[in-house]
Amino acid sequence: MNRHHRFRTTGLIAAGVMTGILAACGSNPPQDTACMLPEGPNLDRAISQSRFDLKTGCEHRFDSYFKRLLSIAEGDPKPENKASFSEFLIWANEEGLLSKRQARETYNRYFGIKYVSLIGDYSVCTQTCPQQSEVMRDMDRELADKEQGLLKISADRRSYHRASRLYQEAELVLEATCEACGPAE
Amino acid sequence: MTTRFRVSTITTRLTGLLIAGYLLAIPINAISASQAPTIRLFPTTVLEEIRHTGTVAKDMETGLQAVIVRLDEQQQLYIESKCEGNEGDPGCERIARQLGKSYLEMLDIMSASLPEMEAAVNSTSSSLEKRIRKELGHKKTPWSLQELLLNQESQRGNGERPALRGRSGMRLSDRFNQYYQLVARSGGQVNSSLAVIAADIYLDMQETSSLIARTREEIGRATLMEQLNQSFGTITPEMQEVVAGVKAILFGESEEFIPMAPPPAGPASLEYESPLQL
Numbered sequence: 317m318n319r320h321h322r323f324r325t326t327g328l329i330a331a332g333v334m335t336g337i338l339a340a341c342g343s344n345p346p347q348d349t350a351c352m353l354p355e356g357p358n359l360d361r362a363i364s365q366s367r368f369d370l371k372t373g374c375e376h377r378f379d380s381y382f383k384r385l386l387s388i389a390e391g392d393p394k395p396e397n398k399a400s401f402s403e404f405l406i407w408a409n410e411e412g413l414l415s416k417r418q419a420r421e422t423y424n425r426y427f428g429i430k431y432v433s434l435i436g437d438y439s440v441c442t443q444t445c446p447q448q449s450e451v452m453r454d455m456d457r458e459l460a461d462k463e464q465g466l467l468k469i470s471a472d473r474r475s476y477h478r479a480s481r482l483y484q485e486a487e488l489v490l491e492a493t494c495e496a497c498g499p500a501e
Numbered sequence: 502m503t504t505r506f507r508v509s510t511i512t513t514r515l516t517g518l519l520i521a522g523y524l525l526a527i528p529i530n531a532i533s534a535s536q537a538p539t540i541r542l543f544p545t546t547v548l549e550e551i552r553h554t555g556t557v558a559k560d561m562e563t564g565l566q567a568v569i570v571r572l573d574e575q576q577q578l579y580i581e582s583k584c585e586g587n588e589g590d591p592g593c594e595r596i597a598r599q600l601g602k603s604y605l606e607m608l609d610i611m612s613a614s615l616p617e618m619e620a621a622v623n624s625t626s627s628s629l630e631k632r633i634r635k636e637l638g639h640k641k642t643p644w645s646l647q648e649l650l651l652n653q654e655s656q657r658g659n660g661e662r663p664a665l666r667g668r669s670g671m672r673l674s675d676r677f678n679q680y681y682q683l684v685a686r687s688g689g690q691v692n693s694s695l696a697v698i699a700a701d702i703y704l705d706m707q708e709t710s711s712l713i714a715r716t717r718e719e720i721g722r723a724t725l726m727e728q729l730n731q732s733f734g735t736i737t738p739e740m741q742e743v744v745a746g747v748k749a750i751l752f753g754e755s756e757e758f759i760p761m762a763p764p765p766a767g768p769a770s771l772e773y774e775s776p777l778q779l
Contacts (some may be wrong), residue, residue, distance in 0.1 A: 354526045367504075402776065420779060428779055429651065430647055435644055438642055440638050440646055451643070485769055488697060489646065489650065491697070492637075493634070495707065496633040497634055497638040
């Protein structure tokens with residue numbers, strides 16, 4: 317009787333441990349397999365997979381997933397891709413993966429004409445001129461991102477041309493303005 | 502030789518700077534004043550200074566034109582008389598001395614005209630500097646500045662925008678005349694595209710002023726060298742380069758002008774607008 321009871325207890329403990337292990341695997345799957353970046357040329361499928369992964373323990377790899385999605389979208393450039401990325405970033409904000417500001421800035425960095433590198437509330441003389449070369453470097457990098465987002469992903473040559481033109485004009489006007497502002501105030 | 506070469510180099514660079522024709526493509530009528538924010542970059546005083554600089558440039562051109570023509574003729578005669586490589590010939594020496602005299606005369610005229618030109622350019626540059634500092638440097642944030650630029654682009658329409666810091670073989674006086682016409686024809690109304698024009702003129706004036714100052718210094722040395730060379734009756738390639746440089750200032754440069762490609766056509770109204778759009 318005692319022996320039978322001991323077997324039953326041991327069996328229950330073992331079953332409990334196994335259930336625990338399986339449950340743990342379900343919520344925190346090993347990263348090698350669960351956080352595999354999406355493959356294949358289909359953007360919608362890649363976005364679906366990314367959403368699932370990012371909701372189930374891979375949120376720390378958001379940037380990698382986003383970059384992979386950009387890369388997949390390059391394989392099939394079309395204007396509709398803008399909407400897909402916009403929806404994805406809105407979803408990421410709703411899921412708490414990104415703040416609203418981060419979502420806006422990320423979208424505009426790749427798919428907007430204006431430069432998030434130029435966001436600022438103080439005057440050009442005060443804010444931009446003391447770090448003019450740094451601002452221009454940021455804009456330069458952002459132009460490369462716009463090339464990817466607008467040109468290579470959205471096939472929107474017109475918007476990319478406007479962004480590129482804006483870069484040139486901003487560079488010229490900032491150069492003159494900072495020269496006129498004189499040494500840092 | 503070295504001094505002449507330096508004058509030549511500077512003159513060539515000055516020419517490059519002075520002969521930008523980026524105002525040709527600006528459609529005055531396309532600029533709508535009604536929607537742009539208020540910026541006052543070109544008050545009447547600045548306009549007057551631009552006009553005055555144009556007049557001074559015109560006077561300099563007029564003063565130099567006769568001596569340039571003479572230099573051309575003398576150089577032609579020197580070549581036709583097969584004087585190159587035959588410098589010991591008395592006839593060739595005489596032509597070379599005459600050419601040298603004309604060259605000195607040209608340097609004298611430039612030396613006399615440049616101070617006024619420099620003063621006019623500096624004055625325009627200083628006035629523009631104050632306006633740019635106030636209107637763009639202090640009144641604008643980096644974000645509102647780019648909105649201003651983007652706004653001006655949509656007002657101008659597709660493919661109609663100034664070619665920035667380009668060159669089109671334009672006379673110095675014509676260029677200032679175009680500056681004046683462009684700014685004056687806006688009638689003092691609000692016009693955000695003037696931000697780009699003001700920036701361009703201002704930077705151009707800064708460089709021009711610096712190069713005029715350096716050219717003035719070098720002309721003194723070149724004059725001395727040529728006075729020494731007069732006793733030998735020779736002309737040098739450097740002298741020809743200087744003359745060519747000055748001619749370029751007067752008559753415009755023939756460097757290849759590559760305009761920026763117009764934006765690709767596309768249905769602007771069908772563009773996707775994200776709720777995230779800034």
